[in-house]
Amino acid sequence: MVQKRCVQRILIGLGAVGIAVGPLAVAASAQDPPDPAPVDLVAVREAWAFYTDQLFGADLDGDGVPDVVDSDGDGVPDIPQGEPGERDITPANPLFMTQITADLEAIGLDTVVEADKGSKLIGDCGGLALSYDGDGKLIDVAVGVPSNEGGGPNGAVVDIYGSGFGKRAFTSGNPFEVDATVVYIGTLPRDGDGPREHNWTIKTSGISLDKGGDPNANGKNRNAGEVDLDSVPSLLLPSGIFPITANLTSQNNLSCTAEGWIIFKGSNPLVSLPSAAAALFGVTGLVGLLFNARPAITWKA
């Protein structure tokens, strides 16, 4: 009787382990294969130079101040002006571009950025994103090389700042770091008419985060701006690594699909509403299992 019960428990334990490990193994093996196309460093440098010039040099409203750096027109740059980063210069400073370009050249012109899984840039779209922490310190920079500009069939997003320098950016192994502020510019395509009557969506793991669209009657082919998480209450700030998929379709058949991974580092994971919910669920579940779900022996006459 005792042996039978032992065997029964061992089988149940093995079943539980199977339930736990089996789907995880299947999920791990089902991940996207690596992008087969390494990208030429020359294309990365060229894209970096192009987007930096567009981002920090464009003055479409003619007020004498670059548009992105002063998007609200108050004469005060939007770029965070806190403590300088590790290169002791701010991105708005031309020296920053010189330094990054020198770093890229130091790798070697014949170097290719190796393929990695997780980030894609399908369509003739490209761009540049700079991320800052709450003190205004630059923490991450990624440049997107369009497929028609040397980025390969799936485009290429390359990390050109910090610990992941020279690697593919927005991958699961090297996610783009987001803290307080992200400044970005994107093009579709670099030259020529932009998408008209377009619709776009942003999703994470199939869940819609945002969507929109625009007639874009002027055929604008680029967009720049700033995402400011500093204005979001800290309790609502996300934390962790998230897959992001952005998609844009248009009437004139211009489209862009961007996939990648983002890590949110700006909030304390213990001080947030999701954390409170996790604590409530976890403690209730654990206490319930220990004190209210165990089998019980009762006696009666």
Added chain:
Amino acid sequence: MAMISNLQRHPVRGGLYGLLLGLGVAIYLVLFAITPFSLTTMAIIVVVGIALGAAWGAFAPPKRSGDEPLPGRAAGVGASVPLDDAGPGVEVGGGE
């Protein structure tokens, strides 16, 4: 009078508590960037929580509750409480 023991299992209750524990663990794993956010991964963790909770509710070492008989009076089907395992609430000897 013979005392009959009855073993009550709680697989459904265990499964529900396992679901809650699995949800909590899944959210913390994402918050601390131990695993990337993915509905599939979270669903797997919750299902594992339900399975382990149900197994716990059904096959964990039972606790004793109710009107447990004194060791000397234990009798009948399933009444097999050993003398040296009197359980809570049963005074053996004079106490303090």
